Amino acid sequence: xxxxxxxxxxxxxxxxxxxxxxxxxxxxxxxxxxxxxxxxxxxxxxxxxxxxxxxxxxxxxxxxxxxxxxxxxxxxxxxxxxxxxxxxxxxxxxxxxxxxxxxxxxxxxxxxxxxxxxxxxxxxxxxxxxxxxxxxxxxxxxxxxxxxxxxxxxxxxxxxxxxxxxxxxxxxxxxxxxxxxxxxxxxxxxxxxxxxxxxxxxxxxxxxxxxxxxxxxxxxxxxxxxxxxxxxxxxxxxxxxxxxxxxxxxxxxxxxxxxxxxxxxxxxxxxxxxxxxxxxxxxxxxxxxxxxxxxxxxxxxxxxxxxxxxxxxxxxxxxxxxxxxxxxxxxxxxxxxxxxxxxxxxxxxxxxxxxxxxxxxxxxxxxxxxxxxxxxxxxxxxxxxxxxxxxxxxxxxxxxxxxxxxxxxxxxxxxxxxxxxxxxxxxxxxx
Numbered sequence: 001x002x003x004x005x006x007x008x009x010x011x012x013x014x015x016x017x018x019x020x021x022x023x024x025x026x027x028x029x030x031x032x033x034x035x036x037x038x039x040x041x042x043x044x045x046x047x048x049x050x051x052x053x054x055x056x057x058x059x060x061x062x063x064x065x066x067x068x069x070x071x072x073x074x075x076x077x078x079x080x081x082x083x084x085x086x087x088x089x090x091x092x093x094x095x096x097x098x099x100x101x102x103x104x105x106x107x108x109x110x111x112x113x114x115x116x117x118x119x120x121x122x123x124x125x126x127x128x129x130x131x132x133x134x135x136x137x138x139x140x141x142x143x144x145x146x147x148x149x150x151x152x153x154x155x156x157x158x159x160x161x162x163x164x165x166x167x168x169x170x171x172x173x174x175x176x177x178x179x180x181x182x183x184x185x186x187x188x189x190x191x192x193x194x195x196x197x198x199x200x201x202x203x204x205x206x207x208x209x210x211x212x213x214x215x216x217x218x219x220x221x222x223x224x225x226x227x228x229x230x231x232x233x234x235x236x237x238x239x240x241x242x243x244x245x246x247x248x249x250x251x252x253x254x255x256x257x258x259x260x261x262x263x264x265x266x267x268x269x270x271x272x273x274x275x276x277x278x279x280x281x282x283x284x285x286x287x288x289x290x291x292x293x294x295x296x297x298x299x300x301x302x303x304x305x306x307x308x309x310x311x312x313x314x315x316x317x318x319x320x321x322x323x324x325x326x327x328x329x330x331x332x333x334x335x336x337x338x339x340x341x342x343x344x345x346x347x348x349x350x351x352x353x354x355x356x357x358x359x360x361x362x363x364x365x366x367x368x369x370x371x372x373x374x375x376x377x378x379x380x381x382x383x384x385x386x387x388x389x390x391x392x393x394x395x396x397x398x399x400x401x402x403x404x405x406x407x408x409x410x411x412x413x414x415x416x417x418x419x420x421x422x423x424x425x426x427x428x429x430x431x
Contacts, residue, residue, distance in 0.1 A: 041164055043100035051106055051113040054185045058252055059269040060241070061276060062188075064201035065292035065320040066208030069188055069220075070266045073254055074114075074227045076187045076220050077266050080239045080400045084217065086121050086225035094126035094222070095229070101167040109175025114226045115190055119170055121222025122191060122215050134159040134166030138173060142197055146172045191219035234263030235430040238399035242424065243324065243346065245297070245404065246271035248377060249411035259418040264428035270295055270324070280315035282308060294319045298326035298348065299335045308337045316341050326404070327370055329359055334369045345370035346404040349393070353408060356381055356389045364396070372396060373404025376412055376420065383419035386412075390420045394427035 053074070060068040060079060067078055075083045094117050102120070106113040120126055123136045137159060140152030146169050147155050159166040173179060174190060182199045183189035188207055192199045195211035202210035209216055244250060246269045253267075254260035261267075270277050278291030282303055296312045316323050322343035327334040334347045347370035349359040357374045372393040376386050390403075397403050405420070412420065 041162055043098070043164060044104055046099040047103035047107050049107075051103060052110055054112045054115065054187065056252065056254065057186070059274060060266050061268075062208065062321075063276060063292065064208035067206040068266075068268070071187060072261050072263055072266065074231065075234070075263050076223055077263065079241050079266055082236070082239075083224040083227075083233055083263070084221045085228055085233070086126075086218070086221040088225070088228070089128070090121060090126050091117070091222070091225040091229060093128065094120055094226075097126065097132065098163060098167060101164055105168050105171035109171045111171060111175050111185070114223050115174065115185070115187065116167065116171060117226045118187070118191070118219045118222035119174070119194055120167075121225065122194070122219040126222075132163045132166070134161075134163060137166050137170050138194075142173055143169055145197070146176075187220060187223050188216050191216040194219070236262075236264035236428050237430045238264070238397075238401075238428050240265050240394070240397050240400070240428065241402045242267040243344070243373075243402055243404050244269050244271075245295075245326065245373070245406045246274075247406075247408035249413070250407060251411075251413050251417040253417075253421045257414050257418070259421040259425070261421055262425040262429055265424050276321075278315060278319055280311060282311055284311065286315070291319065293321035294323040296323070296325045298328045299337050300328040300330045301332040301335050302330050305335075305337060308335075312338050312342075326373065329362070333366060334363075336369070344402045346373040346402070347371065348373045348375075348404075348406065350375040350406070354378060356385060357393060360392065368396065371402045371404060373406055375406045375408075376416070377407040377410050379410040381410075381416070383415045386416055386419040387423045390423035391427060394424060 054071060056072060057070040060070045062068045070077050077083060098117070098120060102113055102116045106116045119137065124130075125132055125134065125137070135156045140156045143155035143159055144150055144152045150158070159169060174183075174194065179193055183193045188209060189199045192209040192211045195215055200210045201208055205211075205213060205216065207216045242265055244267060250269070251258045270279070272279065272287060275288045276292050278289055278294040279287040280294065280296045282298075294315050296315050299308055312325060323341060324344045324346060325336070325342050326346045326348060327336065328348045329351070336345055347363055347368075349357045349363045349372050351358050353375060355375060357372075360372070363369070363372060374389050374393050376389070394403055
């Protein structure tokens with residue numbers, strides 16, 4: 001998408017994008033003039049530099065049990081889908097109208113410029129059929145919280161009359177200490193906080209966040225739409241989720257010394273430290289019983305089948321989110337103890353923790369009974385072996401599928417992690 005010359009785009013710090021820009025044209029200010037019907041308000045020239053990036057997500061997540069999301073290199077992604085984006089012309093209008101105010105105020109309070117633009121898109125400030133109507137940005141009570149010297153009505157009137165006042169107030173509200181503690185610069189949570197001044201679960205939408213219908217989605221579309229002004233959306237031949245059975249540690253893609261993910265795959269950490277996951281075992285052990293998703297580790301033919309079924313059903317009971325079952329082959333194949341209510345069965349295609357994928361051919365000849373799970377947790381498993389195993393397993397996973405990775409006892413770091421990332425990028429990107 002081409003952006004008009006002279007405008008500063010709200011790039012993230014980890015992106016290559018225009019950092020300079022000319023003065024904002026006062027003639028592009030929204031219609032309606034300034035406060036009290038005076039001259040049109042003049043905004044400052046856009047701030048230099050890229051602004052503040054939002055922290056990437058370390059796992060797919062949603063503490064309310066709705067659709068999971070993950071921020072990867074500036075894209076807000078959900079599993080198996082292309083980024084949702086506002087139309088380019090909507091984003092262009094936002095930048096044309098508000099670049100000077102947004103860049104300065106977002107930078108001042110330490111928020112990303114994308115998040116402020118997203119709020120403007122979500123509240124209808126970038127529509128073609130009307131100009132700025134800033135009273136919709138916040139409620140009177142929210143405005144007065146930032147400006148306690150003003151009554152709610154007066155505060156709303158000033159926001160409605162002045163884009164500079166409205167955007168400054170919006171930035172102060174979303175960037176306050178209380179707000180940061182609530183939303184932690186997590187994009188959908190910022191939208192929920194914008195709606196009501198708190199982040200709580202509820203609502204009928206897929207996000208399960210308490211907010212007016214459509215607001216969280218519009219916020220995300222605005223956020224990704226701004227990202228698209230400086231980066232092409234991921235071009236993918238397939239999209240998958242990498243499910244990491246994390247018993248040690250793992251670097252994040254894109255950190256120093258690790259290759260960046262391409263946006264065609266998301267990843268989730270299923271671990272003892274991730275309280276969103278209820279973890280269950282054959283012996284009856286349960287960790288995080290209040291988790292919103294569940295996993296059972298693991299089935300095999302040496303277990304009593306009735307006990308195994310009972311344990312899995314108990315694990316799934318009352319959990320609103322998706323559930324996984326890990327299956328081990330102890331010489332008699334991979335046993336699916338139950339079919340109903342299981343989102344993914346993962347077939348562990350390694351015969352012991354010292355193997356990587358030695359049962360791959362057996363798994364294929366058995367008709368691929370479950371999504372493949374490989375083991376990359378031995379220190380002796382070098383980068384080349386990790387690349388080859390990841391590439392081979394990924395090639396078998398269909399669009400919309402899952403690839404499992406088991407890590408124990410060695411963490412996946414540096415070059416070894418990069419080998420997995422590069423193999424996944426190659427496997428999923430469009431030709």
